[in-house]
Amino acid sequence: MGRAPCCDKASVKRGPWSPEEDDLLRSYVQNHGTGGNWIALPHKAGLNRCGKSCRLRWLNYLRPDIKHGGYTEQEDRIICSLYSSIGSRWSIIASKLPGRTDNDVKNYWNTKLKKKALAIQQPQQQDYYSHHHHHTTKQQQEPAPAAMQQAPATLAPRYVDGGAMPTAPSSLAEFSPALPPPQPTGAVAINNSWANNSGAMAALEDMFLPELLGAGEFPIGDHLFGGGFGFGSLLLQDHHRATSSSSVQAAELSACYFPNAQAEMWADVKPPAGLCHSLT
DNA sequence: AAACGGTCCAACCGCCCCACG
DNA sequence: GCGTGGGGCGGTTGGACCGTT
Structure with missing residues (x-):
């Protein structure tokens, strides 16, 4: 028996993030932090996303000072x-x-x-x-x-x-x-x-x-x-x-x-x- | 211009670890 | 000690993009 999924995959949005979703996540994290709970964050932030997806989006894309490409x-x-x-x-x-x-x-x-x-x-x-x-x-x-x-x-x-x-x-x-x-x-x-x-x-x-x-x-x-x-x-x-x-x-x-x-x-x-x- | 194949990368998946009750 | 929830991580995938034919 595998462990329960972290969210109901059928009811949350998946795939590429829209600019509006990015704005929601960015502003929520910058104003409130993550609260140490990514699973609960999407609901609080008004996002219909899996918590893990939010975490990944923040860490890999929205976090301040992220550099993309241009490796030295x-x-x-x-x-x-x-x-x-x-x-x-x-x-x-x-x-x-x-x-x-x-x-x-x-x-x-x-x-x-x-x-x-x-x-x-x-x-x-x-x-x-x-x-x-x-x-x-x-x-x-x-x-x-x-x-x-x-x-x-x-x-x-x-x-x-x-x-x-x-x-x-x-x-x-x-x-x-x-x-x-x-x-x-x-x-x-x-x-x-x-x-x-x-x-x-x-x-x-x-x-x-x-x-x-x-x-x-x-x-x-x-x-x-x-x-x-x-x-x-x-x-x-x-x-x-x-x-x-x-x-x-x-x-x-x-x-x-x-x-x-x-x-x-x-x-x-x-x-x-x-x-x-x-x-x- | 269309078809095709290769490249790239954002996002997802599934597993592991740890904290907590 | 055990089960559960959540975070972290590496591997994989899907699709957009680009170059070639």
Whole structure:
């Protein structure tokens, strides 16, 4: 038995918001706040909408100081860095981008940034295989494991075969990612021995996160994943909702470093009169 | 000009977590 | 301890828009 819906979907309006509805919601929240109860808000505000719909509309569109589009190179870097570190935890990522919402960041990543990153990665992938795999065995002809083909796993510039450490790129356009060697078994590319190979992996977030978050605020690497941080943990976190205990543990651990991050951010912003901080 | 396919994004869905009685 | 209500979150979808044929 599932839980009861938050509202009667048949009797509330759905779909795009009209300017009049926006005005009603905006003026009500600015004058009265949310009262800590989004479910009751639509009735009080004279809106025939689901409370959750009102909340989403406010948070993603009507909230003051929301920015839409026009992502900067620095914001690209922040998103890529954090995505490679913590996966698709958009609310956390958005909390580090003032004026951006989780929905906006998520859409931006899915529609633009992921492709941008893939486009950068693919020539590197071809280059790697042409240099390291002249022998065409059956195994090598097989496609890389699905997890390895995912964008986040290939974003971070990596050491390959103990090569020289790259200098920190100053922008996404300067990413110099290199793929790990193909896994002979075709298994998901979680390979801590490879990842730990004399510090052979320099995750992008190691370069960017101190800049983003301040030194010590987000102890990537040793603290998060017992020293085995790198490509493998990247994949784990990309699937933080998976049921494996290791991924759940990784997700929980990483979450510890962002205690109510968005609330803290909003606590620093003086809200308009009548606006409460419970919005987030 | 019409048809088609791809892109983008606002909005919805469903699940999880937490507070409270 | 348990059930319930509400908030928060990530994933998915529907449709508008745009470029190409």
